[in-house]
Amino acid sequence: MRELCFAALVSALEEKGCGRAEVAAPSLSAIARMVNAAPATLYNWWGIDQGVQTVARWAGPDPAVKPSLAFLAEAKVVSFWPYRSGCLRVADVFDLSLTELACAYYRTIGVWAGDCAALARCRPAGPPSCVAEDLQVIARFAPGDLESTSVRLRSLADTVVASIFDDPSLTPAIALDGVREELMRLLAPPEDRLAARVEVILAELADRLLHGEPDDELITQAESGQIRQAMARLGLPAPAGRGT
Amino acid sequence: MTSEAAGWMAGIGEALGVLMARGPGSRERAAGFAVSALAWWADPADWTRAGLPAAGAPERGTARWEIPLPVSHPAVLRLAHAAMSLRVSVLATGARPRHWDRLAAFFRPRVPSGDLGLRRIVENGLLARVAAGETSGDVLDGLAKALEQHRAADGEDGYATGVARMNLALAWQAGSAVSDLGRALALVAAETARRAVRYRPAHPVTVEARGHLTDLLLASAEAEPQLCARRDLAGQALAEARLSRIAWDRLFGVTSAGAIRSRVQAGHALLLLGELDQARVCLECALAFDTRSSGTRDDQTLGTTFSLLARTYAASGDRQHARNAERRALQIRSGSTGTPG
Numbered sequence: 001m002r003e004l005c006f007a008a009l010v011s012a013l014e015e016k017g018c019g020r021a022e023v024a025a026p027s028l029s030a031i032a033r034m035v036n037a038a039p040a041t042l043y044n045w046w047g048i049d050q051g052v053q054t055v056a057r058w059a060g061p062d063p064a065v066k067p068s069l070a071f072l073a074e075a076k077v078v079s080f081w082p083y084r085s086g087c088l089r090v091a092d093v094f095d096l097s098l099t100e101l102a103c104a105y106y107r108t109i110g111v112w113a114g115d116c117a118a119l120a121r122c123r124p125a126g127p128p129s130c131v132a133e134d135l136q137v138i139a140r141f142a143p144g145d146l147e148s149t150s151v152r153l154r155s156l157a158d159t160v161v162a163s164i165f166d167d168p169s170l171t172p173a174i175a176l177d178g179v180r181e182e183l184m185r186l187l188a189p190p191e192d193r194l195a196a197r198v199e200v201i202l203a204e205l206a207d208r209l210l211h212g213e214p215d216d217e218l219i220t221q222a223e224s225g226q227i228r229q230a231m232a233r234l235g236l237p238a239p240a241g242r243g244t
Numbered sequence: 245m246t247s248e249a250a251g252w253m254a255g256i257g258e259a260l261g262v263l264m265a266r267g268p269g270s271r272e273r274a275a276g277f278a279v280s281a282l283a284w285w286a287d288p289a290d291w292t293r294a295g296l297p298a299a300g301a302p303e304r305g306t307a308r309w310e311i312p313l314p315v316s317h318p319a320v321l322r323l324a325h326a327a328m329s330l331r332v333s334v335l336a337t338g339a340r341p342r343h344w345d346r347l348a349a350f351f352r353p354r355v356p357s358g359d360l361g362l363r364r365i366v367e368n369g370l371l372a373r374v375a376a377g378e379t380s381g382d383v384l385d386g387l388a389k390a391l392e393q394h395r396a397a398d399g400e401d402g403y404a405t406g407v408a409r410m411n412l413a414l415a416w417q418a419g420s421a422v423s424d425l426g427r428a429l430a431l432v433a434a435e436t437a438r439r440a441v442r443y444r445p446a447h448p449v450t451v452e453a454r455g456h457l458t459d460l461l462l463a464s465a466e467a468e469p470q471l472c473a474r475r476d477l478a479g480q481a482l483a484e485a486r487l488s489r490i491a492w493d494r495l496f497g498v499t500s501a502g503a504i505r506s507r508v509q510a511g512h513a514l515l516l517l518g519e520l521d522q523a524r525v526c527l528e529c530a531l532a533f534d535t536r537s538s539g540t541r542d543d544q545t546l547g548t549t550f551s552l553l554a555r556t557y558a559a560s561g562d563r564q565h566a567r568n569a570e571r572r573a574l575q576i577r578s579g580s581t582g583t584p585g
Contacts, residue, residue, distance in 0.1 A: 082248045086255025086281075093277060094263060094270065104259035111254045169394070169404035172258050177448040181495055203498040206529055 010118045024123050069124075076119050076128035083112045084134070098141050099187050102153075103176055105134065106160050106183070110172030113164040120161060127157045142187050149186055156183055249285045249312065250319035256281050257326035268334040272297070278327035286313045286320045295346030296327050316354045321361025324351070328365070337544055338376045344369030363393065371411050375544065379419045387412045401442060403449070409435050410456055417460055425467060429460045448502075451491040455502065458484040458509045465516050475517060482513035499533045501545070507533065508549045515556050524556045547576040 087108040091101045109127050113120045120126070135153040142149045156179040163175040176183075205227075256278065263274040276297050283291065283299040292298050313320055328347050332340040348365045355362050370386045373379075391412050394405040409431060416428035436453040443449050458481050465477035489506035496502060507530035514523035530549055550573035557566035 079251070082251025083255035083258075086252040086257075087259040088255075089252075090256055090259035090277070094274065096259075096262070100262050100265075103262045107258035107261060108255045111258045112251075115250075115254060167398075167401075167403050169398035169402040171403070173261055174403060174449055177495075178443070180448070203493060203533075 010116075072119070072122050073129050076116075076122075077130045079116045079119055080109075080112050080128040080130065083108050083115075084130070098138065099184060102138055102183055102187055103180070105138070106157065106176045106179065107172040109157055110160050110164050110175040113161040114168060114172070117165075117168070121165060125165070126161050131157050138187070143189055144186060152182070152186055247313065247319075250317065253281060253285055253313075253319040253323045257323045260326055260330065264330065264333060271330045271333050275327050275330040278323055278330065282320065282323055282327065284312075286317070287315050288312075289315050289350075291324075293346070294324065294328075294350035295343040296324065296331060315351075316359075318359075318361050321351060321355065321359070321365070325361065325365055325368070329368075332372070337372075340372040341369055341376055341378070344372050363390065366390075367408070367411065371414070374411070374415045374418050377418065379415050384412075384415050384419075387415050401438065406435055406439060406449075406453075410453065413456065413460070417463060425460065425464055429457075429464055432457045432460055446491055446495075448491075448495055451488050451495070451502065454484055454488045454491075455505060455509070458488060458506070458513075462509060462512050462516070465513075478513045478516035482510055482517065485509035485513060504530050504534050505545050508545055508552065511549070511556075512552050515552060515559070520556055520560050524553065524560070527553045527556065547573050550576065 084105075087104050090096070091104060096104060109131060113127070132150070132154050135157060136146075136150045139146050139149040139153055159179050160172075160175045163170055163178055164172070260274045260278055263270050266274075276299070279291050279296050279299045282289075282296075324347060328343060332343050335343065344365060348362065348369055351359075351362050351365065366386070367390050370383050370390070373383050374387075387408070391405070391408040394402060394408040398404045413428040413431040413435070416424040416431070419425075432453065436450065436457050439447070439450040439453050461477050461481035461484060465474050465481060468474040468477055485506050489503055489510065492500055492502035492506055507526055511523045511526035511530060514520075514526055527549055531546075531553075534546060534549070550569045554566045554569035554573060557563070557569060
């Protein structure tokens with residue numbers, strides 16, 4: 001079986017208590033020891049004989065990047081990749097809409113955070129770095145400004161992961177529910193949002209008719225105007241009536 | 245430790261979960277897709293013996309260079325659970341327990357008795373029995389045991405413990421004893437308050453608990469012999485239903501299952517308050533939204549709606565409409581569903 005490379009790393013993190021709480025990334029030398037001790041897989045991609053130097057090289061030429069953190073970041077990405085692939089396979093087969101895809105993706109982040117808690121909780125705790133890139137792609141199809149939508153989507157991913165950390169018995173679906181309202185607001189196309197608004201307003205009006213007190217004002221002039229405007233934008237004929 | 249196959253299966257299972265909001269055709273296809281993934285990623289097994297649909301074309305989303313996962317692997321149980329959730333969602337309420345039992349029987353000889361995945365499957369089976377109207381001692385004992393297990397594993401405030409608490413309350417509610425109804429009401433009221441603090445009042449988890457609380461208030465009102473106390477309980481139920489309805493409308497839309505259920509609850513409360521015209525319009529409104537709903541249709545809610553409409557018509561003296569509505573309720577409850585008219 002092809003394990004996902006991180007038996008030694010995950011064991012070391014779990015020994016430090018990661019999985020139950022956030023901990024700092026192991027030192028470069030500790031990671032190098034793991035690399036040397038590990039029997040196979042990712043560690044071997046770098047060559048087990050090279051120890052610290054190999055891990056250091058992983059961080060690239062930028063001196064600002066700490067090699068141990070670069071290693072952890074890569075470990076997170078590699079561990080998340082099959083989850084992501086499974087999610088995207090479903091998206092392809094079932095032709096998921098943008099909002100469905102986003103929901104599926106956030107649920108996938110949630111299940112990863114629960115399964116790979118030791119990696120996910122290692123500081124800087126949270127989703128793998130590739131999530132930001134994926135969410136930027138999703139944000140391109142959202143109606144709002146790309147940059148601000150990307151930032152908000154990333155923040156929602158952090159929230160989903162934090163919810164799972166806070167209560168590991170929480171299902172990814174419920175973790176998603178916690179951010180669903182904002183997610184829908186960010187991603188729903190304007191036409192849908194308008195249609196939904198009209199639907200909600202008409203439902204609210206029906207409920208006021210049903211449940212309101214006899215003296216209650218059913219609808220204000222401003223609300224009536226809003227409904228007419230919304231219906232006009234949807235290409236619906238405005239209802240005949242008095243006033244506005 | 246996660247293997248590549250386990251990760252794939254987890255990603256597939258979670259992504260398929262979003263299809264629960266689609267119509268029955270998509271959900272059936274999704275269940276078949278999950279079984280294909282099981283057949284591809286796990287050791288060979290006869291999944292039809294587990295109550296799942298036959299696997300379709302092999303799921304070849306990626307090259308399989310791995311040795312397949314054993315059937316006892318947690319990822320396999322989890323995907324099988326997801327597949328069964330999709331499968332039973334298109335079945336009549338009465339047929340669901342049998343399917344969960346078959347899945348549990350399939351895994352029982354393959355995993356330890358305390359296995360978390362198996363416990364979840366067994367819990368779903370027990371809950372399906374409650375939904376189907378069975379509240380035997382075995383069911384109650386099983387749900388009480390599940391609650392204790394969750395308390396020990398997830399803590400008193402854990403989400404799973406809260407769900408187990410609600411499940412036990414549902415079983416008590418379905419029982420016939422008035423004392424059980426009182427116990428259930430107290431348990432759900434406490435859980436609703438707990439969730440409001442832990443998650444916030446408008447979180448779907450809290451709103452869902454509020455829906456259960458409304459059901460219990462209505463059941464308590466039905467069982468209450470004193471008119472004044474009955475009206476008081478119905479008034480509380482109406483207020484709760486209104487709060488839930490506003491939240492569901494905003495979160496999932498007016499045609500969502502939660503919003504429709506809240507409208508039915510409001511109609512029920514109005515019926516108990518003697519506001520017959522309003523009750524009728526409210527229930528008809530729920531039926532109209534249900535017709536427009538493209539997602540999960542809850543036959544139980546639909547049956548209840550027609551049954552309440554029948555009572556409303558009967559209380560108004562309209563016997564013909566009452567008989568028609570009652571007939572529809574019986575049809576739906578016996579499993580022969582159709583479009584509501």
